[in-house]
Amino acid sequence: MTLGDLGDLQPVAQPSTAELIADQLRSAIVRGAIEPGAQLGEADLATRFAVSRGPLREAMQRLVSEGLLYSIRNRGIFVTELTFDDVVDIYNNRRVIEGGALDLVLDGRREQTWQDLGTAIDAMRVAADRGDAGGVSDGDQMFHEILVAGASSPRLIRSARTLLVETRMCLGALHTTYPDLHVQVDEHVALREAIRTAEPDVVRKLLGEHLHDTVDRLRDQGLGGQE
């Protein structure tokens, strides 16, 4: 008995409980539901997730190795609080990672990536039109995620993911950094067009400035000296 054409079906991935809890926790932290510096009481959280402390602890260990949490022995696990130095480091890393991804994209997948980025642009525009700052921020993240995905490098994608999570962490602290939402959209539109047509050096520079601008805005608006 031979099988017919079933399309490209992929193996079902049954995520472990630890992974599920880790995802929940991560989004809770990003959303700001748990504020930086706060301790994650095991008993409390365990009942909240309706699981025992065992799986919860496993999940927390994952986030520790991602750098979202830190643990002090016999005291507990806490949400990492980002200093301004961290913000700088995060954006430095984003420049490195996304810049590296960009190089790979420009080396043969420009058109495809340009097309994929359309989804994010559309989402941003719609959100901006109705003044939905959160939606624009979502679109922003989507844009950069798609950009990195264009490099089709599993490791770059993972690095970018954690960096984007950290980005949202500091953004969450001071809600929307752009004066006008449409400015944010336009910046990404320009970047997208450059990816299709401009010289590599130019695109690269544009991305660098785009990320540099954000860190400047963050410095001006919120955390001046140090956290």
Next chain:
Amino acid sequence: MTLGDLGDLQPVAQPSTAELIADQLRSAIVRGAIEPGAQLGEADLATRFAVSRGPLREAMQRLVSEGLLYSIRNRGIFVTELTFDDVVDIYNNRRVIEGGALDLVLDGRREQTWQDLGTAIDAMRVAADRGDAGGVSDGDQMFHEILVAGASSPRLIRSARTLLVETRMCLGALHTTYPDLHVQVDEHVALREAIRTAEPDVVRKLLGEHLHDTVDRLRDQGLGGQE
């Protein structure tokens, strides 16, 4: 009661048990003591580490999030096996990460980093003189770790660590890739000198080629098509 000058003492870090076990496991995997694809039996490992299954599972979750292990629900946790595509991806990422670190180093810490790299060079030379391939490999890793440390970016350092671990994983599979150990040393010496004196573009290019060479050697020697 005021305290006198105690030097720059830093907070004592009592690592959690999970972290300790994770370190042990990581080195065991890198060393090749556990071969890729192998399942990590919990009961067996737990007795081996003289702990219960709880802490062990926590440690394994860390390595899962690092990508060294992967877990299949209700089946177990396994050591990830690197395909040739992974090798390419690892070296692409190393180019990105170490290249990014290099940019930061060249931007104001050239002399200092050049000096720091001396340690690694010395270690490599000594090892090469007595034909100790493993020692040279250690020095190689140290070199790249110091290089990235020069950028003093916690996140770049962590990314680089993970990548170096993965590098050693595939290297471990086919023991020493250099025809002559001294060639390997000389390549690093050239790179180090360039970091002190050469134009940024040149240094960057040199590093890129250095990493590219390695992947070529790996393709020639061991894994041709896939896996």
Next chain:
DNA sequence: CATCGTATTATTGTCAACAATCCTCGTATG
């Protein structure tokens, strides 16, 4: 003989109880 169904066994997933550590608050003492 190949295939399907089933019992067995081993391994993972989960939990609740116990031990160890730390924080807090009250008390004693100089």
Next chain:
DNA sequence: CATACGAGGATTGTTGACAATAATACGATG
């Protein structure tokens, strides 16, 4: 009054036992 000491409570660290799932081997059936 400030400090040191100690009891109590709460939280984390660890363990062993139990439940659930999947791999294996064996026998039944077409």
